[in-house]
Amino acid sequence: MPPTPHTATVTFCRRVAVGAFAAGALRALLVASVAAAAVLLGLRLFGRHAAPQPAWAFAAAPVLAFGWWNARRQRLGRAAAAAHLDRRLGLGGLLICRDEGVELDAPQQRQLAAGLVALPTALPRIRWRALLPWPAAALLLAAGIALLPPPPAPPLPLSQSAAAAELDRLQERMRDLFARGEVPADTRHELERTLQELQHELAAADVPQWRDLDELERRLDREGLLQAAAAEAPAQAGPVSTPGAPTDPLTPAALAAAAEALAAVGRLDGLPAELQAMLQQAQRDGAFAADLLPQDAEALRRLAAAMAAAAQQPGALQDLAALGGDKLADLRDVLSQFGGGSAPGEGGSDVGGEGEGAGRGGVDRGPGHAALALTEAAAGGADGAMPLPPGQPVPTEWVPLGSRRIEPETAPVANTGGGGQGASGLGGASWQLQLAPRHRAIVRRYFDAGAPANGEDKR
Amino acid sequence: MTTMMTAAEVDRARTLLGAVRDGCNAVLLGQDELVDLAMIALCARGHLLLEGLPGLGKTELVKALGRLLGLTFRRVQFTPDLLPGDITGGPILQEREGEKVFVFQPGPLFANLVLADEINRASPKTQSALLEAMQEHAVTVLGETHALPRPFFVLATQNPIELEGTYPLPEAQLDRFLFKVEVPGVSADVMTQILTSRRRGQPPAAAVALSAAELDELFALVDRVFLPQAVASYVARLVAATHPQRAESPAEVQQAVRYGASPRAAIAIGEAARAAALLAGRPNVDFADVQRVAVPALAHRLVLQHTAVVGGTTATALVRTLLERVPAVGRPLPEAVQ
Numbered sequence: 001m002p003p004t005p006h007t008a009t010v011t012f013c014r015r016v017a018v019g020a021f022a023a024g025a026l027r028a029l030l031v032a033s034v035a036a037a038a039v040l041l042g043l044r045l046f047g048r049h050a051a052p053q054p055a056w057a058f059a060a061a062p063v064l065a066f067g068w069w070n071a072r073r074q075r076l077g078r079a080a081a082a083a084h085l086d087r088r089l090g091l092g093g094l095l096i097c098r099d100e101g102v103e104l105d106a107p108q109q110r111q112l113a114a115g116l117v118a119l120p121t122a123l124p125r126i127r128w129r130a131l132l133p134w135p136a137a138a139l140l141l142a143a144g145i146a147l148l149p150p151p152p153a154p155p156l157p158l159s160q161s162a163a164a165a166e167l168d169r170l171q172e173r174m175r176d177l178f179a180r181g182e183v184p185a186d187t188r189h190e191l192e193r194t195l196q197e198l199q200h201e202l203a204a205a206d207v208p209q210w211r212d213l214d215e216l217e218r219r220l221d222r223e224g225l226l227q228a229a230a231a232e233a234p235a236q237a238g239p240v241s242t243p244g245a246p247t248d249p250l251t252p253a254a255l256a257a258a259a260e261a262l263a264a265v266g267r268l269d270g271l272p273a274e275l276q277a278m279l280q281q282a283q284r285d286g287a288f289a290a291d292l293l294p295q296d297a298e299a300l301r302r303l304a305a306a307m308a309a310a311a312q313q314p315g316a317l318q319d320l321a322a323l324g325g326d327k328l329a330d331l332r333d334v335l336s337q338f339g340g341g342s343a344p345g346e347g348g349s350d351v352g353g354e355g356e357g358a359g360r361g362g363v364d365r366g367p368g369h370a371a372l373a374l375t376e377a378a379a380g381g382a383d384g385a386m387p388l389p390p391g392q393p394v395p396t397e398w399v400p401l402g403s404r405r406i407e408p409e410t411a412p413v414a415n416t417g418g419g420g421q422g423a424s425g426l427g428g429a430s431w432q433l434q435l436a437p438r439h440r441a442i443v444r445r446y447f448d449a450g451a452p453a454n455g456e457d458k459r
Numbered sequence: 460m461t462t463m464m465t466a467a468e469v470d471r472a473r474t475l476l477g478a479v480r481d482g483c484n485a486v487l488l489g490q491d492e493l494v495d496l497a498m499i500a501l502c503a504r505g506h507l508l509l510e511g512l513p514g515l516g517k518t519e520l521v522k523a524l525g526r527l528l529g530l531t532f533r534r535v536q537f538t539p540d541l542l543p544g545d546i547t548g549g550p551i552l553q554e555r556e557g558e559k560v561f562v563f564q565p566g567p568l569f570a571n572l573v574l575a576d577e578i579n580r581a582s583p584k585t586q587s588a589l590l591e592a593m594q595e596h597a598v599t600v601l602g603e604t605h606a607l608p609r610p611f612f613v614l615a616t617q618n619p620i621e622l623e624g625t626y627p628l629p630e631a632q633l634d635r636f637l638f639k640v641e642v643p644g645v646s647a648d649v650m651t652q653i654l655t656s657r658r659r660g661q662p663p664a665a666a667v668a669l670s671a672a673e674l675d676e677l678f679a680l681v682d683r684v685f686l687p688q689a690v691a692s693y694v695a696r697l698v699a700a701t702h703p704q705r706a707e708s709p710a711e712v713q714q715a716v717r718y719g720a721s722p723r724a725a726i727a728i729g730e731a732a733r734a735a736a737l738l739a740g741r742p743n744v745d746f747a748d749v750q751r752v753a754v755p756a757l758a759h760r761l762v763l764q765h766t767a768v769v770g771g772t773t774a775t776a777l778v779r780t781l782l783e784r785v786p787a788v789g790r791p792l793p794e795a796v797q
Contacts, residue, residue, distance in 0.1 A: 016796055023795030080790035083689040087787065093736075093745035096687040097463060107466040108742065124796035131795060 002116045005082070005098045012081045012123060017071045019126040024070025026135040028063040033138035040145040049150040088122035091115045163207050167198055170213065173220050181227045191219060252290035255300055258307050259288045265319035267310045275306050464683040464742045472680040472737045476502070478668040479527050480738075486523035486662040487516045489649030495738060496640050496755055497524060497614075502681045502734035505637020505727060506593050506613040508578075508628075508759065515642045517616040519662060521574040524614070528674060529667040530571035531608065537581035539624060543588035547598045548605075563605060568592050571608050575615035579625040586632055589613065593635040610674070630718075630762060637727050638752075639759035641775075684733040685743040691729065692789050694749055698725040700785050701761055701777075709784040712777055715767035720760040728756045746787040754778045 003011065036059070043050055076084070082099035089095070094112045098104060104112065174191055177183060183191075194216050201208050259279055262268050268279065278299070282292035294300065311320060476498060483494040493509075497520060500507040509517040518534070525532030535546055548566030552559055567573065568589075578586065592598055596607045615636070617628075633639070645653075657663075669677065700708045702719030712719075731752035732744045739748065758774040 016792060019796035020793045023793060074793040076790060076792070079689055080788055083788040084792060087746065092741050092747075093687055093690065093743045096689050097685055097743045100461075100687055100689075102461045102463045102685055102687075102743070104463050105465045108463060124792055127795055127797055 002113045003119055005095055005112065005116065008085060008095070008116050008119050009078050009081045009099060011119065012085045013076050013078065015123045015126075016074070016076045016081070019124060020074035021067040021071035022126055022128075023067075023131055024073075025063050025067030026131045027070070028066035030135040030138050032059060032063055033135065033142040037138065037142040037145050040142065044145070044148070044151065047151055050146070051150065052146050084124075085119075085122060089115045089118055160202070160205070160207055163202055163213070166213050167195070167202060167208075170216055170220065171195060171199075173217070177220055177224055177227065180224075181231055183223055183227060187223060191216070191223070194219075252293040252295065252300065255293060255303055255307070256282065256288040256290040258304070261320060262307055262310055263288075265316065267313060267316050267319070268307075270310045270313060271306045275303055278303065461685065463685055464680065466742070468680055468683070469737065469740055469742050472677060473740050475669060475673055475677045475680075476738055479524070482527040482665045482668045483520065483523050486665055487520050488652055488656075489645040490516060490520070490642070493520065493640060493642055496638055496752075499731050499734040499738060499752060500637050501528075501612065502677060502737065503637055503727075503730040504610060504612075504678065505730065506615070506635060508633070508636040508639040509614065509616045509642050510619050510639060511616075511642030512620065512644070513618060515644060517642055518574060518576060521572065521614040521616075523662065523665050525572040525574075526665045527668040528572070529670060530610070530674075532572045532574070533567040533570035534574040534576060535567045536576045537578050537585070539580055539582055539626075541581045541585050543585050544600075546585065547588055547592070547600055549600055561601075563600060563603065565605065566598075568598060569605075569607060571610055571612065573611075573613050575613055577618060578615040579617040579627055581626065583626050583629065586626065586628060590632060590635065593632075610678075630760075633759050634721060634723055636759065637731060638755040640755050681734050681737055684736050684741075686729055686733060687743060689788065690732070690744045690746060690749060693746055693785070693787050694725050694728050694732070696789065697749070697753060697781060697785050698722070698728070698757070700781050701757065707785075709780055711772075711780050715763055715772045715777055716761050717764050718762040720757055724757055724760045728752055731756055750782055753782055757781075 040050060079096075079099060082095050085091075086093060086095035091112060094104065094108060094115070098112060174195060178188065198208050198212060198216065259268065259282075268276065271279070278294065279288060282288050282290075284292060293303070310316065479501075480494055480498050483497065484491060487494060497507060501524065509520070511517055522532065522534075535541075544566070546566045546568050548564050548569065550561035551564045553562045554560075555562070575589065578589075592607060592611070593613050596609065596611050598605045598607065613636075617625075696707070698720050699705055700719075701712060701716060701724075702708060703713040703716045705719075708716075708719075728749060729744075732748040735748040735751050736742070736744045739745075741748070754775055757778045761774040761777060763772060763774060763777075
């Protein structure tokens with residue numbers, strides 16, 4: 001049964017509409033896929049990841065809409081469809097005439113019906129080979145990018161509640177610290193200001209970094225330790241000079257006792273020959289006599305400075321600590337006036353001139369100096385570089401790779417005892433040096449480059 | 460609802476046309492396409508301009524048509540000294556009932572079939588005398604209009620190589636010709652057939668194939684051929700594309716054509732396509748009929764740029780380009796389907 005001219009024309013129109021819809025939808029799919037691939041790739045480049053979600057299915061809506069719009073735009077009218085079909089079937093214009101309402105006689109209708117039998121072969125074919133490849137390739141590309149494993153997650157940011165709890169805890173600790181003992185006024189103000197800044201930052205819904213909280217806690221730790229050391233010092237070694245406070249004058253007796261202590265641990269050998277000769281002359285019955293020492297203040301100061309330097313030699317303090325008793329107390333008096341053991345800051349002494357030894361305006365890392373602790377051995381330490389996490393841009397300055405709580409390896413020493421003549425170091429005590437990883441090797445080279453030519457250890 | 464002419468009517472038309480066509484083919488051997496175009500022009504009631512070298516049978520074709528159709532036939536040999544009055548006729552002083560009066564004496568144009576041989580040899584003045592006759596089927600002399608007999612056909616010939624002392628037809632007159640047909644040469648086989656079948660080249664005597672009534676019947680049948688809207692649109696787009704200033708015009712046309720075809724060309728194509736459809740046995744015009752008559756109906760109506768003429772571009776080639784570029788159906792299929 002051949003189709004009627006109307007049916008044939010409608011079928012032809014429908015096939016054309018399907019082709020136009022497919023072309024439009026595939027074109028939209030191509031654009032959408034390329035855009036999606038670009039967005040996903042961009043997110044990847046910026047270290048983000050969008051996992052596939054069922055909601056993505058809604059992206060099919062604009063694709064289908066564009067296909068529908070294209071089908072409407074390229075919709076073939078019945079007259080045009082009849083003309084196309086007439087030409088394809090070779091009907092000699094009979095179908096066109098019939099579509100335009102011309103009445104055909106029986107032989108012409110039979111001729112038309114016979115021609116319409118071949119309608120399936122005359123219907124337009126969709127050019128899938130031309131339409132499919134690019135959209136399919138783009139879709140596969142977008143799907144491939146979307147299905148890539150997610151990049152390593154960045155460190156979780158500090159949550160608001162955790163930051164608030166941590167700040168409360170630090171505030172409590174600060175209150176205990178201030179209640180436990182004396183804290184220098186400027187230090188106290190600085191700590192309180194830091195805490196307030198963090199609290200304001202938290203109040204402004206800007207979560208503070210763990211690094212800042214840890215820094216504050218570290219400072220509280222340090223101040224607590226300094227407070228404890230300051231409280232212990234008077235009990236063990238008498239009065240301790242505090243910054244700005246007047247110090248006791250050096251006496252030959254104290255110097256003699258200190259020399260006794262150094263001699264007991266064999267640390268007098270490091271003194272200059274001139275001073276060693278001076279001490280040699282002051283010996284009586286195997287001990288140093290105060291009355292045999294020079295009585296002028298300058299000579300005594302030089303001697304005291306040299307002994308203080310000797311006491312700072314590596315291991316000297318440990319040896320001296322083993323002596324205990326009065327010898328150590330005498331030595332502490334000397335050292336306290338010449339920066340030995342606990343003088344803070346580098347060059348922070350008020351002593352004029354640029355001398356060589358500590359307390360004379362030279363490089364003095366102060367009594368608070370501790371061994372350069374490079375924290376624990378870890379990847380990214382001074383011994384080796386650690387690659388940045390994938391997706392992270394190369395930092396221009398430095399970037400915190402992590403923040404952990406560790407116990408300091410060096411026992412702090414009270415930030416007491418300034419430079420010579422009661423002048424204390426102005427710099428902060430450096431019981432713990434904070435160094436960026438890339439600087440550690442430089443610092444280590446600087447200090448480990450070998451002892452100076454005169455045998456003086458820079459440290 | 461329009462009624463298509465019946466298959467019986469189509470068969471009748473084919474029979475009538477076949478008789479004339481067979482007679483022409485018997486006279487003019489090996490020129491089937493030329494005979495068909497002449498038949499189409501005749502059925503469309505248009506004038507025909509034949510262009511070709513001497514001796515190809517142009518005059519013989521016209522004479523055969525006149526004999527086959529039983530029409531009055533006149534031949535006018537156009538020369539440079541031919542005057543308009545020589546072809547239209549003129550008043551002659553005669554004595555009637557004792558009075559001398561001017562009596563119009565019809566010229567050779569007063570015939571059904573006029574052969575204007577070597578029309579480009581006549582002066583423009585004489586050529587223009589044909590304008591009214593060809594368009595209005597009437598002649599006006601001394602303010603008096605005389606109707607020409609119906610049907611009236613002008614079949615003109617011109618020689619394309621002897622241009623010395625000739626006057627090329629102006630565009631206005633060319634436009635009056637339905638077709639301009641270039642008469643091709645014949646093959647060696649055809650010449651052999653002519654040599655063996657005819658003494659001194661004399662064609663067989665053609666008997667009258669159609670009576671005047673049958674010719675009128677044929678014309679009526681041609682008028683009943685249906686021209687669909689889609690095909691008419693194709694004709695219109697085809698003619699519009701000959702104008703170089705149109706956006707849809709192909710680049711070749713825009714470069715080579717100075718003036719495109721007039722609406723008269725579209726009318727000519729439509730009428731010729733009806734006759735072509737009937738000749739092909741169709742009750743309606745198809746795109747193929749338009750394509751068949753487009754070249755002879757359009758080519759002589761295009762005015763080419765001088766540079767294009769010098770460059771060897773021909774109007775025939777341009778019309779063929781148009782036929783390739785202008786889609787038959789106004790709304791082409793989307794690219795997504797084939």
